[in-house]
Amino acid sequence: MPSWAPLAALVVVVGLIVLHLAVRSTRTWVWKVLTGLGSLMLVALVYFGLFWAPPEAFMSDVGRIIYVHVPFVWMCMLAFTVNVGAALAYLFKKSWRTDALAESSAEVGVFFGATGVLMGSIWARPTWGVWWDWDPRLISTTVMLLVYVGYLAFRSFTEDPERRAAWSAAAAILGYVSLPITWFSVQWWNSLHQRQSGSGTMDKPIRVVYFWGAVSFLTFLFVFIVKRYEIARARQTGALELPPLEAPKGQVTT
Amino acid sequence: MKPETRNRLIAVGAILVAGAALAWIAFGNIGDNLVYYWKPSEMVAQGEKAYGATVRLGGVVVPGSVVWNPEHTSLSFQVADTHAPTAVRVTVKSEQTPPQMFREGIGVVVEGSFQSDQVFRTNRLMVNHSNEYRAPTDGGMPDDVMKSLSQADPQKT
Amino acid sequence: MKWFALLATLSFASFALADIAVPKPEPFVAPVVAAPEVPAVTPTPSPAPLHPQGIEKAMPSMGVIDGGWAYVYACYFLAIGGTFFYGLSLFLRRPTGPLPGAQS
Numbered sequence: 001m002p003s004w005a006p007l008a009a010l011v012v013v014v015g016l017i018v019l020h021l022a023v024r025s026t027r028t029w030v031w032k033v034l035t036g037l038g039s040l041m042l043v044a045l046v047y048f049g050l051f052w053a054p055p056e057a058f059m060s061d062v063g064r065i066i067y068v069h070v071p072f073v074w075m076c077m078l079a080f081t082v083n084v085g086a087a088l089a090y091l092f093k094k095s096w097r098t099d100a101l102a103e104s105s106a107e108v109g110v111f112f113g114a115t116g117v118l119m120g121s122i123w124a125r126p127t128w129g130v131w132w133d134w135d136p137r138l139i140s141t142t143v144m145l146l147v148y149v150g151y152l153a154f155r156s157f158t159e160d161p162e163r164r165a166a167w168s169a170a171a172a173i174l175g176y177v178s179l180p181i182t183w184f185s186v187q188w189w190n191s192l193h194q195r196q197s198g199s200g201t202m203d204k205p206i207r208v209v210y211f212w213g214a215v216s217f218l219t220f221l222f223v224f225i226v227k228r229y230e231i232a233r234a235r236q237t238g239a240l241e242l243p244p245l246e247a248p249k250g251q252v253t254t
Numbered sequence: 255m256k257p258e259t260r261n262r263l264i265a266v267g268a269i270l271v272a273g274a275a276l277a278w279i280a281f282g283n284i285g286d287n288l289v290y291y292w293k294p295s296e297m298v299a300q301g302e303k304a305y306g307a308t309v310r311l312g313g314v315v316v317p318g319s320v321v322w323n324p325e326h327t328s329l330s331f332q333v334a335d336t337h338a339p340t341a342v343r344v345t346v347k348s349e350q351t352p353p354q355m356f357r358e359g360i361g362v363v364v365e366g367s368f369q370s371d372q373v374f375r376t377n378r379l380m381v382n383h384s385n386e387y388r389a390p391t392d393g394g395m396p397d398d399v400m401k402s403l404s405q406a407d408p409q410k411t
Numbered sequence: 412m413k414w415f416a417l418l419a420t421l422s423f424a425s426f427a428l429a430d431i432a433v434p435k436p437e438p439f440v441a442p443v444v445a446a447p448e449v450p451a452v453t454p455t456p457s458p459a460p461l462h463p464q465g466i467e468k469a470m471p472s473m474g475v476i477d478g479g480w481a482y483v484y485a486c487y488f489l490a491i492g493g494t495f496f497y498g499l500s501l502f503l504r505r506p507t508g509p510l511p512g513a514q515s
Contacts, residue, residue, distance in 0.1 A: 035498075042494070046487060054389035058355055062479040063387060068490035091265035094258060108497075115493040119486040126479040128380045129353030133363075135290050166261055173268035177276050188280070190290045190312060192363050194385040201386040220494055227501045234506030357474025 003198070005211075009218055010078055016222045017082065021097060021229075031223050038219030045209070045216050053209045065123040066206070067213040072116030073141075074214055075221045079109030080148065080179055082225065087172035090165060096236050099165040102172060103155055104228035106148050108221065113145045128192060136185040137193035144178035151175055161236065291363050293335045295342040297374075304368045311366075311374055316343055317358040327351055333362060333374075346374045353381045 016034075019026055049067040056063025086102035089095070120138075125131050132138065151171050158164035186195045199207060255263075291312035297304050311333060319332035329348040334341040337359065346364055356362070361384070366376030 042491060046491070050483070050487065057388040057390045058357075058475050059383060060476045060479070062476050062482055064483050065486045066387065068486050072490065088265060088269075091261045091268075094261060111493070111497050115489055119489055122482050122485050122489075126476055126482050127353070127355055127383050129356075130378065130380055133380060135363075136288065162257070166257075166264055169261075170264045170268040173265065174272050174275075177272045177279075180276060181279055184280070189288060190293075192290070192312075192380055192382050194383055197385040197387060201384075203387060203389045205389060206387045217490075217494075220498075224497060224501065227498075227505070230506060231501065231504050354476045355474050360474060 005214075006074065006078070009074065009214065010081055013078055013218060013222050013225075014082060014085070017101070017225060020222075020226045021101075027226075031226055034219040035223050038216055038223065041212065041216035041219065045213050048209045048212055053205050054203070056206070059127055062123070062126045063206075065119060067209050069116055069119040069123055070210065071213040071217040072112050072119060075217050076109045076113030076116055076145075077179055077183070078218075078221060079105045079112060079225065080144075080176065083109060083148075084172050084176040087169035090169045094165075096161075096165075097233070099161075099169075100229050100232035100236060101225070102169065103152075103232045105225050106151055106155075106172070107228055108224045110145060110148050110152065111224070112217075112221070113141070113148070117141055117145065133192055135192040136189040137182070137191050140178065140182040140185045144175075144182050147175040147178050293342075294333055294344040295335050297344065297368060298342055302370070305370050306367055308365065308367050310363055311344060311346070311368070311376075312361070312363040313341075313344075314361050315356070315358050319343075319345075320358055322352075324351075329379075333364070344368070344374050345372065346376055348376050348379050350377065350379055352379055355381045355383065 016030070020030060045067060049064050053064065053067070055061050082105040083102050086098045086105060090098040090102065121131050124133075151168060154171060155164055155168050158167070185191060186193050202210065291310035292300075292304075294311065294313050297309070297311055313333040313335055314337055316332040316334050319330075321330045323329075327349055329350065329352055330345065332343040332345050334343045346366075348364070348366075356379070361382040363380045363382060364374065364376035365378040365380075366374055368374045
């Protein structure tokens, strides 16, 4: 995997989110197109991953889990990066939209992260021989997910929207420290988990399907974040009776 | 204080604390205290202090050292720091059926204790996979697919 | 929350499924004599495959996982099921009624 790939994925998903928030006319159709595209790519991923791709030399067919496990954890990390970006934006220029974006990206990230960790655990059983072991990568990932679960809990328990937005943004910045630790844990410490793969350590067919899986779930990352964002916006403007900074124009389909 | 000013102060404070925490973990000597496993050389260097405690030992399985008795499920092999022939080795004994990927030369992490007879007895044997994902060199997939793939990527070894 | 609970239940179901299907490792007899190299595995490009049934079948004892499809199915099930159910939860939580702020 080229080292710029995570950055490219981040640019794409942030670009799409900004487009969705800034250009009203795209809100009704872009997410539908991407949901359709993502669904088709997901169906194709099942074919590519389970049948087209070769088995791995030693893991054999069990190695096919990489096509879903790694993209899920990537999407989790991308979502948390969107979260910290939204938190910073909120603190420097107060807006209920970035507050809602921070909330939605954190929840989507927890979904992807928890599912990805579960898949990793299933993968570990036949390869490592155990379901779980407290190696640095697994510890740091668990801590990272717990941090964001705590972040969401903090948000849901704080009544005052001003306080919630400001202090959860501070918590988001502090919590984001767990992400580089998770990413680099396999390089800094001895671990059972393998290091990040690069283009040189993956045969071409495996790499291509791996990329395909990442792009498929990237579309769902975008759709989930913007749909969750609309829920968060509706809660802000409705239940909390906040003065809407920017009124949504009934674009939400039912 | 205006709310905007307060928010920016919160942001700057949080960034400073987060940056300091990250720098401390990345560049401090926290890694010396957080040891997931010892290498054979590190464990042997501890001398008698290493005996008895439940620890993890990690390294590679020395080729030619594996003795496996399926009837009594007794497994014995040597673990070395690296693949170098001069690397320090420790004998490991296990009463478990090893994971299927267990083979000579693969990385393993074993949990157990080192005894004064210089044998590491374990009841938890884990095999780690490298970050290399390779197609099988033959078999496993149709030959025509193999051919088209190897033509598609001439750099493939 | 209930969707997460459902997801968790399904996940554990897939765990159980995978556990039942733990592939029985073939008893393997490791060479007692030192084998300095493994020439059989070295990739020698030849027109005819060395192991027509696949390397996994030919040498079940050489550290290659045999089977284990239950784990793969469990993970793909989680990936597709998780995506579907999270999407469904977003759909069920969608803003309804008169849209807030629509008339202001």
